[in-house]
Amino acid sequence: MKVAVYCGSSMGNDEVYAEAARALGKYFAEQNISLVYGGGKVGLMGVVADAVLDNGGEVIGVIPTHLQHKEIGHPGLTELIEVPDMHTRKAKMAELADAYVALPGGAGTMEEFFEIWTWAQLGLHRKPCALYNVNGFYDSLLTFIHSAKDAGFTREAFADMIIVASEPQQLLAAYQGYESPAGKWG
Template sequence: MKIAVFCGSSAGLDPVYTHAARALGQYFAERQVALVYGGGKVGLMGVIADAVMDAGGQVYGVIPVSLQSKELAHTGLTELFVVADMHERKAKMAQLADAFVAMPGGAGTLEEIFESWTWAQLGYHSKPCAFYNVNGFYDPLLQMITNMTEAGFLKPVHANMLIRADQPEALLQELQQYQPPQHKWS
């Protein structure tokens, strides 16, 4: 299994995020789960990639040439794909991955997981999407998803297709057991 992890190019201010990224990466490697990620060596991206590799796992990075040229690319990966832009990056990550997980991060992390989730709703893929809710980081966002549902902008079946977990074991188990709902317009 290959899991795409979207996460910050920053480590955040609380070391709990770095510890969680390291633990998740090690857990994935110990269970022969390969990491697909944005290809960077900085922030939580670098932490989880290093953790997977340090534990003997496989890591596939996808980075736009503009970021590679700024020397942000991780050079010790199983394979690094250099693409033209962010659109190609997301497409390549989607092609490589069997599932999508958002760890704590910023606007880019949200954009990536929301696009993957939207694609799943529309039936472009049947892969699970998850929020790895470290230290309650995503609680306000998950409440917003509830608000969207209660206001009639999101069907409960599509809100419920999002996996929410805060421990590696629960996350991987739910990703492996995921059954996609009916597509939005089917």
């Protein structure tokens, strides 16, 4: 199994985020789950990649040329795929992965997660999408999503299809039991 992880290129203000990224990466390696991610060596991206690598796992990074040239690319990955731009990066990560999860992060993390979740709603893939809710980080976002559902802007099945987990074992169990709802026009 290959899991795409979206997360911050920053560490955040609380060590709990790095600890959770480290624990998830270690668990992935122990379970023979390959990490697909943005290819960076900085922030939570670097932490999760290093944890997988330090525990003998496979890490595939996908990095746009402009970030690689700024020396943000992780030099020790199993494979680092350089792509021309951010759009190609997202498409390549989506293609490579069997499941998706967003760890804490900022605007870029949200943009990547919302795009992959939207693609699931449109029936472009039937893979699980998850939020790794470390220390309640995504509570406000989940409130928004359910408010959009209550207001009639998101179908209940689409709001409910988002897996919410805060422990590695919980995430993997949810992936294994996942059944995709029919797409918007399916």
